[in-house]
Amino acid sequence: MKQLRFAAGVLAAVTLLTACGANDTPAAQGGTVKPGGNLVLLNDAPSITWDPAKSSNLVVTTLGLIHRRLTSWDVAPGKDTTIVPDLATDTGRPSDGGKTWTFTLKDGLKYADGTPIKSEDVKWGLERSFAPAFSGGLAYHKDLLSPGLAYKGPFEGKELDSIQTPDAKTIVFHLARPYGDFNWVASTPAFSPVPKGKGAEANYGDHPVASGPYQLASYERGKSAKLTRNPNWSRDEDKTRLANPDTIEFQLGQDTSVISKRLVDDTGTDRNAFGMSFASPAQLAQIQGSASAKSRLVTSESGALAYLSLNTQRGNLVNPKVRQAFQYAVDKAAYQVASAGSAQLAGDVATTLITPGLQGREQYDLYPAPPSGDVAKAKQLLAEAGFPNGLDGLVLATRNENGYPEKAAAIQASLARAGIKITIKPLDEDTYTSEVDTKGLSDYDLTLTSWQPDIPSANANIQPLFQSTEIGNGGVNESRYNNPEVDKLITEAQATVDPAEAGKKWAALDKKILADSPVVPLIYTRNSFLHGSQVGGVEIGRFPAYVDYRKFGIIQ
């Protein structure tokens, strides 16, 4: 889909150029992406966390503009996302079966204030993330470097011994167990360097030291943030960031419908603007009605896996055949419409657990059926399992916002066709987390939710959802899937260092787990974003389903 549109776009551009004759004659709406200009990012959130220890940002969005990590992602439309070096010279050298990882920093790296970036700064940044005052960000490294969180941060004079810095350019990690994806983990925000000894103040995030192409010039909570160029960053040795605009301005706390209207109207400085939040279904309907707005809408190829999880430890759902009936009963086409109004904007029907865009993923379909489901087959499976009259009294838990109640209603209606009667219980976010994710035993038979990994690795798709240690205590194994064999295979795959080999293992796990039918994959949720007419370079790769902020540029 995206490739077709991309090709059509190229064709149109070529036609336009040849028709015009000259190459870049800047007409009123014409021009090309050039360095310079002021980019405006419109955000509905009132604040941004610029402190790397407290951030859960993806590599391609906000924080990636000012903080570099050891590794980074190469993201482009139409291809899988791959790992590339950022501050390091390569993507890490594993040894000792994957228990030790060594990185070497590039030469001549400097912060925005001119001081050199040293390996001890990377170590300090990671140590800092263990302090309770600064926790809250992505923590994939924590249990690997300090099991049980025994280490409590460097501010009381203690060091983290599992990280060694033999010299100013080398950093060695000694993990608690072999972990093949550690190079991916090294791209999370906590791996940004913080000058050693600094960053003890709680509001370090208001004036962090930048290592990326931009630095935080000003930040006013609830209002705005402004980024200006970092003079000590060079495009030559940072291939993943284009850093086209001269300045980037964030406008915070905007109302989402106002953002949408401003971008649709596309006047004045709004032409240089981009909406950071997804376009909601109502906004999408409005955008589809305007030719200009429609051309400025960018939709991802795929995205988070939306799924229905079945509580494998409760009632009649203990029977795998009963669970398999759900795979055929669900109407995924109605779910698409309930999500975004049309299948094209909602996302493709999902049949695997690993989302597209991750290396090693294989496409397959264990339960082939048309998008609206196969009611006859569902009924047949239920009858075989001993329930010719269907099921009754099942309760579905879901969140009470973001359209979940409406989507749940669509699921409810489709299951009713196969004689499965469910009641819906929408819960607010915190109650949902405590009732469904924290309790060991759940009172709910079904949950409707979605999952997007933080790192583009199949590990992040499978382990949090299906490893038995993730049941309760805040884990997201909502289907309460407990299979010791699968647990063993997960640990094995996690320890595999060679990506190709690991990929094969994860794909095999994908099929194995889905054969037990603990969840019904629904769609790979597409996200759509709107931008002004003078913003170029708006691209979304296969993963993540967010625009790559590093590729923005102003058309001049």
Place this chain on the structure above:
Amino acid sequence: MSASALPPLAARSLPAAVWRAVRSGRWTSVCAVLIVVIVLLAAGADLWVLAEGQSLVPDIATLGPTGLPAGTLGGVSGAHWFGVEPLTGVDLFALVAHGARTSLLVGLGATVLGTALGVVIGVSAGYLGGWWDRLVTWTADVILGFPYLIFMIALGAVLPVDFPRQITLIVVLGLFGWPRVARIVRAQALTLAKRDFVAAAKVVGGGPWHVFTKELLPNLWAPIIVVASLSIPSMIGSEAALSFLNVGVLPPTPSWGRTISTAIEFFETDPMYLVFPGLLLFLITLAFNVVGDAIRDALDPRSGGTA
């Protein structure tokens, strides 16, 4: 509120007075009829929807390629009198009819609870006086100062999901509504308590309960009815506001407030989605206000009345 005394009204003529009030003006009668119509709509929601041939079940066949209703005016047709809801295709008339039920149930329930509590507490405070009066006044202050939104959200999170939300709403709105009633009733009770006939009753040996039921209450019906009838639209509005903020009744139970909340985003592409529930909410509030006003004019002739 002025603490001037009301002319004592014999209890017998109260229903007659109300009836007369309702029939007094052209607009008042229209509004009274409107109330009856909407009450019937709410009470017989299932029947009306059956008559239309629809239900609350989603149906994406009624939607166009972008998820908006196919057809003009949001899908209004013979089969769907009010059109359909975008993205799901649920019949909007069914949503509005069942939403009326929620609004009226919670609105009337909260009014009854708040008024009952307010009368008992207010009269007792005004009549008994002393420390009880001081405690009541102070508690009323505290309750008036507490944002009930927070309370509602917290309760919603704490109570088991099976617990019917309508009851929670009625209880919370009623508990936060009694101070308003109590203040007015207390003022009236204070003046009445000084009147001769009450003193006479006490001299004869009537205990507080006897005085309350036989002497005070009959003379309080007028202000009670006035404040109750003006409280109904306020409670309906509160329920809608809470549902608008997603803290009211939970989906799939329909509610005007929640439908309006979603419809606001669709206003430019499908305005009828907002018009139908919004207009009905406005009309029922207006109707209750007009009729309540008329009742007040009839029972408290010194208020001057509207044109």
Place this chain on the structure above:
Amino acid sequence: MRTARFVATRFAGMLLVLLVVAFVTFVVFYVLPADPARMACGRPCTPEGLQLAREFMGYNAPWYQQFFEFLGGILGGRTFGTGAAAIHCAAPCFGYDFQNNVDVLSEIGGRIEVSFSVALGAAAIWIVLGVGLGVLSALRRGTAVDRITMAAAMAGVSMPAYLAGMIGITIFAFALDVVPKSGYVPLTENPVQWAWHLVLPWFVLAFLHAAIYARLTRGQMLETLGEDYIRTARAKGLTERKVVGRHALRNVLLPVVTVFGVDLGGLLAGTVITERIFGMAGVGRLLVDAIASLNLPVLLGVTLFSALLITVLNFLVDLCYGALDPRARLV
């Protein structure tokens, strides 16, 4: 002496009210099953991480101890955590917002201007408009002016705020494009822009609230004009203006003042819906965001703030009442 004692007792009563409100809020949120430390836990969140976060934020202590620590913080400030990364919250400390790294008092302080600008500006307009129209209708009772005003007032009273706001924005901001679509400009930055951005919320709110006052004033005016002392004043030969302005208005304003106090307090503290519709970052918006992210310190702070406003306004109303009506002077 009497006044001083009265003020002192009322002040003590106010403090007691606030204490009770704080206590009730504390208890209400303590029993919530959700865990406020979860936000500070990170992803993935392990039980150890949660425990560390709870300890740091002070949520490990039993609720009464937490309440006393909170009260202690108001008097003498508080420190969270130990060592170089400890967070100090200077007295009076109404809690610390860990998610945004700012103490609650400063956070609310930053938002007060917005909420007050919206509320006070609208209040000024609606009080003048409402009372003025009410008096006018009463004096021209039965005429077209009276009928139209009262009909409009009826509509205003019956319309929910979010509906009116939405209609206002759609017509004036988008269709006609005469006012800005959203946003707030601080008064100190640009007074003209400040007022310009507030025009729409002011008039929408004024329309809704003025209706109440118009009806109330009209009713009270009609009642007062029928009183004996007004007849006496007229018989004495005073001009109608003096009769209305000096004699009748005083009586009329009594209930108006009462309602105004309660109204304003509610608006200042509960601007949740207004701020959502008009996209303003005020105290109401802070409340809604804090509820969504279970930001307990902020919730507690905002609840206390709104309770404080309402009690103070009640107090002021009672004082005004005493000034306007000597019979009602309180002891």
